[in-house]
Amino acid sequence: MDAPDNRTVVLLKSKATKNRFYALVPPELGWHNAEEIDDFPEDMTLGIAYPCLEDGLNDFAIIRTTFETLECFSDDAELQAEMMGMILTARESLVLRLTELRDRIGLRQAFFLGTDMEEFKRYSLQLCEKGTDRRTLDNMMKVNVFQSVAQADPGVDQYIYHYSVLPQHSLDQTRDLDARSFVVMLFDDVLAAVRDDGNYWDRKGFDRDVFQKFIALMFVNYATTDPVFYGTNKEDYGVAADKDMSSTPLYRAVSIALRKLEREEPPILTSEDSSIVHSANLGFASGGNAPANEHLIVGPLMSIAETLRLLAASDTQRAMDCRKIITRGLQDVFTQLQAMGVVSPVAAHPAEEILHQFGVQGA
Numbered sequence: 001m002d003a004p005d006n007r008t009v010v011l012l013k014s015k016a017t018k019n020r021f022y023a024l025v026p027p028e029l030g031w032h033n034a035e036e037i038d039d040f041p042e043d044m045t046l047g048i049a050y051p052c053l054e055d056g057l058n059d060f061a062i063i064r065t066t067f068e069t070l071e072c073f074s075d076d077a078e079l080q081a082e083m084m085g086m087i088l089t090a091r092e093s094l095v096l097r098l099t100e101l102r103d104r105i106g107l108r109q110a111f112f113l114g115t116d117m118e119e120f121k122r123y124s125l126q127l128c129e130k131g132t133d134r135r136t137l138d139n140m141m142k143v144n145v146f147q148s149v150a151q152a153d154p155g156v157d158q159y160i161y162h163y164s165v166l167p168q169h170s171l172d173q174t175r176d177l178d179a180r181s182f183v184v185m186l187f188d189d190v191l192a193a194v195r196d197d198g199n200y201w202d203r204k205g206f207d208r209d210v211f212q213k214f215i216a217l218m219f220v221n222y223a224t225t226d227p228v229f230y231g232t233n234k235e236d237y238g239v240a241a242d243k244d245m246s247s248t249p250l251y252r253a254v255s256i257a258l259r260k261l262e263r264e265e266p267p268i269l270t271s272e273d274s275s276i277v278h279s280a281n282l283g284f285a286s287g288g289n290a291p292a293n294e295h296l297i298v299g300p301l302m303s304i305a306e307t308l309r310l311l312a313a314s315d316t317q318r319a320m321d322c323r324k325i326i327t328r329g330l331q332d333v334f335t336q337l338q339a340m341g342v343v344s345p346v347a348a349h350p351a352e353e354i355l356h357q358f359g360v361q362g363a
Helices: 056-072 077-106 119-129 134-141 145-151 180-193 201-222 249-264 273-277 294-311 318-339 352-357
Strands: 009-014 021-023 045-050 108-111
Touching: 009 249, 021 249, 045 077, 045 249, 056 077, 056 201, 077 108, 077 180, 119 180, 119 201, 134 145, 134 201, 145 201, 180 201, 294 318
Parallel strands: 045 108
Antiparallel strands: 009 021, 021 045
């Protein structure tokens, strides 16, 4: 008789890439929810659902907010150099995140849970060829990027956004890829845009050539995913690393999906097969909840956190007092948002490193 499967769903974070994946973990490993691990075992099936893709929004928020700060202090060479260093650091983080996502999806080790991949490909092609209304994208994803890009650049279609793949991913060459390979290509396309130095002259260019692409990819993912995997059910909040989360709607759905994938989708583990990762009317499904909105607070919190860096240049008592007030306030606001269920209890504070720099522990 087979031993009972006593594995539980755990959300694990990679120390190297900071990406988070859901996995079925046996109790003897001792891994707990929200724990950081060195690496994921090659034979472990990984699930992508809320908040796995959203984590990258923190890096985008740092880059966009830093560009805004640069615009305000264009005559301060020292600050400009420091700010560009922050942009490069966030960019490196994005490269690590997107590379891992692209490769693990391509190797059939990581999967978008509750997502119809054929539908994902079909919607993506429609977004490339027919496009969709910029206002609709902004409203559904609760951002202000698609319309602001059009306002800043009269050379783009003012009403309809088209996802434009880079020349190396021409649809003439990639249209007939199977659904998984096509999605891998899209991640490689966003990754190439992130790596392109020419996309970092200012925020407008970054939004147009990089950020829009990532948000559009998230939009298609939401549109083709069962809403139970959004993590917006009230029962999915109020949970934490030291609590049993197995009975929440999200974790029950993840458990079922991962076990089904283990039976039907064995990962590719050979180096020969791994080359796959390198060859390579939109709307939400009816019913269900809207996507998680955690990213709405990232930008404002980062803007406040950047004020701390500016205050660091002054050693007056008033400046030091202001730093203390702001750091305490940032941490208290984030804690309260978690307690209210606006932000997941396992979410990382978007300004964590800055807060630690100014003496706030446990951010």
